[in-house]
Every structure is written in structure tokens, then in C-alpha cells.
Amino acid sequence: MKILFTDLDGTLLTDDKRISETDMRSIRAMIDAGHKFVMTTGRPLTSVKQLAEQYGFLEPGFFLVSFNGGLIYDCGEKKPILTRYIPVDEVKAIMDAAHARGMHAHTYSGDLVVSEYETEQLKTYCRLMKMDYVVVKDIREYYGEFVNVVVKPPIKVNIITPFEHSGLVDFRTEMRKTTEGRLFDVFSKPEMLEFSHMQSNKGAAVKFMADFYKVPVADTIAVGDEENDCPMIEAAGVGVAMANASQVAKDIADYVTANDNNHSGIAEVIEKFVLQS
CATH class of the missing domain: 3.30.1240.10 (Hypothetical Protein, Haloacid Dehalogenase-like Hydrolase; Chain: A; domain 2)
Known part of the structure; x- marks a missing residue:
């Protein structure tokens, strides 16, 4: 089993805030194969749950990391598995x-x-x-x-x-x-x-979920495009920057996609690192 962590804006979502049909087919294929798909974002939980509901992700195999790792939500269990507060x-x-x-x-x-x-x-x-x-x-x-x-x-x-x-x-x-x-x-x-x-970052979320579900870090993949994605790109077994990513994300990535967020870059990652490896 592998766990794929993906940022939303500029990564999973196109510029007009959609998930492409090609990406959706690949996501469904990896879930059907028994892998886990994690939408990882700085957005609050309410906002990302709306997106998950829109695309039918509120079911087993899907997870939401919101607030940049401050809250991790299990879509199948319909409850948080981790929350980190500040005073x-x-x-x-x-x-x-x-x-x-x-x-x-x-x-x-x-x-x-x-x-x-x-x-x-x-x-x-x-x-x-x-x-x-x-x-x-x-x-x-x-x-x-x-x-x-x-x-x-x-x-x-x-x-x-x-x-x-x-x-x-x-x-x-x-x-x-x-x-x-x-x-x-x-x-x-x-x-x-x-x-x-201090531990509310996307990299800590990668490590927490790998440990929680007993998945080797080597079997985690993280994809992003901005500075707040860098901790998870560095923490994952395979760190990926989108073709449209900022230079700081590309500099630390193991792989940069050929396709950008408007041309199903996530499907490219799933095919290369989840389904065929």
C-alpha cells in the first residue's frame, strides 16, 4: 500500500478550481488498488470537505489534511485522527x-x-x-x-x-x-x-500518517507547488514538484512533472509512482 499526498491549488486543482477527468480516473484506480489518497492543504477543514464531497471522496481510502497539518480527517471514519491547537x-x-x-x-x-x-x-x-x-x-x-x-x-x-x-x-x-x-x-x-x-506542517502530516497506518515512509509520495508544500516534499519517500511549481519547490523535489496542474500532472504522478511501481 502507498499513500499519496497532494496539495490542492496549483497541484490537484486546475486554475479554474476543478479536478480533471483524467486525474479522477487515476485517483479512482489507485483507491481501487488499495492505496490511500490524501488532500493536503492550508485550507480549513470546512472548505476542503466541501471539495471532497463534490468529488465523492468522503469514503474509505480518502483523507484530508487541513490547516497545513493542524487537523487530519479520515473520510471513511468521518472523524479527525489528529488535531493540533495553539493558545x-x-x-x-x-x-x-x-x-x-x-x-x-x-x-x-x-x-x-x-x-x-x-x-x-x-x-x-x-x-x-x-x-x-x-x-x-x-x-x-x-x-x-x-x-x-x-x-x-x-x-x-x-x-x-x-x-x-x-x-x-x-x-x-x-x-x-x-x-x-x-x-x-x-x-x-x-x-x-x-x-x-510547531508540528502543524505538511511534512509532519506525512510522517504521522505513515506511522499511524504502518506504511514505510519510502512508500509515501507528496506533490506540491509552493513553499508550504516543501516540508512534505522533503519528508515523503518521493517528493514531487509540479511543472508549474515555484523554484523553491522544484529545487528540493526528487521529480518535477512534465505536465502542469492544468494538464493532469497528478495522473502522471499516480501512474509513475503509485500504480506502476
């Missing part, structure tokens, strides 16, 4: 620092996006993710109000800049003075920086 106070400090610099910041509570400010970035993000949002005065009070119904701390905090990418790079450098060694940070897009649990 609300840590989230509050990062959000305050971002707001002070004119950047948008949000976190999550169940199916909701939670922010202290209603910004255009918040509206755009929620429209793309197909999620509702709530604007609160203080997230610490918001989570505290729900203590009797066991609302747990957030899994991730997102910072979205309306400015140049370089400003977000500077922000990460500044935040690392207090978060380094405590929180994991990564760019999921040039305009989006994410902070999460």
Missing part, C-alpha cells in the same frame, strides 16, 4: 501586530472564520472558501464565552497583506523574535502568512 493568547498577539501594520488577520472556530476587523481581505477569503465569518471585539473573550460547550483553542492564524510581499516577509522576521521555536510559520501564498503549532 488563544498567541493568536491574539499575532493578530494585534498584524492589525497595527494595516494587515488583515483571522483565525477559526468550527465552521466560522473569526476576525476582530471586517476587511476586504476577510470578505474575499470567505467568499473563496465558501465560509461564513464573525467579527468580534476580542477573540480571547469570544473563545472564553463558549467554555461551557468545550470550544477548543484555534488551530491556525492567517495574516493577509494588501501591500507588497516584502512587507509580510519583514513581519515574519519581526514575529519570529517571539514565535520562533513556539509556532510554525509558512507562506501559503505570497500575500498570505500562516502561524500554527
Whole structure:
């Protein structure tokens, strides 16, 4: 048995956010052969579950790694098998620092996006993710109000800049003075920086699932295109970068696909490394 981990945007999904028919046939072939297919993304669980339901993936053999590894969901069992939280106070400090610099910041509570400010970035993000949002005065009070119904701390905090990418790079450098060694940070897009649990990265998800299902790491394959995919590309037995990937992903990959995300690059990977090896 092999486990294939794939990023979504720019990897499994075409630019118009579809899974090609060719990719779907290959995915079904690997599931029928007894392998596991893992959609691995920075998206919240609610968003990626919608995609999984659309394509009929909410069944045995399929898994969802959301929040860049903060939550791993078994589609067959219909429940998480791992969740990694971060303290609300840590989230509050990062959000305050971002707001002070004119950047948008949000976190999550169940199916909701939670922010202290209603910004255009918040509206755009929620429209793309197909999620509702709530604007609160203080997230610490918001989570505290729900203590009797066991609302747990957030899994991730997102910072979205309306400015140049370089400003977000500077922000990460500044935040690392207090978060380094405590929180994991990564760019999921040039305009989006994410902070999460130290072990909430796609590489840790690869190692966890390989151990959990007693599959040798050598029998894992990870495919991606951006910086937040690099930990899993490095951790997997075979690390793959898409033809359209960023240079940083290509530099560490064992293999770069001939086909990009718009031309069934995932099917190429499945045929080469899962079904014929």
C-alpha cells in the first residue's frame, strides 16, 4: 500500500478550481488498488470537505489534511485522527501586530472564520472558501464565552497583506523574535502568512500518517507547488514538484512533472509512482 499526498491549488486543482477527468480516473484506480489518497492543504477543514464531497471522496481510502497539518480527517471514519491547537493568547498577539501594520488577520472556530476587523481581505477569503465569518471585539473573550460547550483553542492564524510581499516577509522576521521555536510559520501564498503549532506542517502530516497506518515512509509520495508544500516534499519517500511549481519547490523535489496542474500532472504522478511501481 502507498499513500499519496497532494496539495490542492496549483497541484490537484486546475486554475479554474476543478479536478480533471483524467486525474479522477487515476485517483479512482489507485483507491481501487488499495492505496490511500490524501488532500493536503492550508485550507480549513470546512472548505476542503466541501471539495471532497463534490468529488465523492468522503469514503474509505480518502483523507484530508487541513490547516497545513493542524487537523487530519479520515473520510471513511468521518472523524479527525489528529488535531493540533495553539493558545488563544498567541493568536491574539499575532493578530494585534498584524492589525497595527494595516494587515488583515483571522483565525477559526468550527465552521466560522473569526476576525476582530471586517476587511476586504476577510470578505474575499470567505467568499473563496465558501465560509461564513464573525467579527468580534476580542477573540480571547469570544473563545472564553463558549467554555461551557468545550470550544477548543484555534488551530491556525492567517495574516493577509494588501501591500507588497516584502512587507509580510519583514513581519515574519519581526514575529519570529517571539514565535520562533513556539509556532510554525509558512507562506501559503505570497500575500498570505500562516502561524500554527510547531508540528502543524505538511511534512509532519506525512510522517504521522505513515506511522499511524504502518506504511514505510519510502512508500509515501507528496506533490506540491509552493513553499508550504516543501516540508512534505522533503519528508515523503518521493517528493514531487509540479511543472508549474515555484523554484523553491522544484529545487528540493526528487521529480518535477512534465505536465502542469492544468494538464493532469497528478495522473502522471499516480501512474509513475503509485500504480506502476
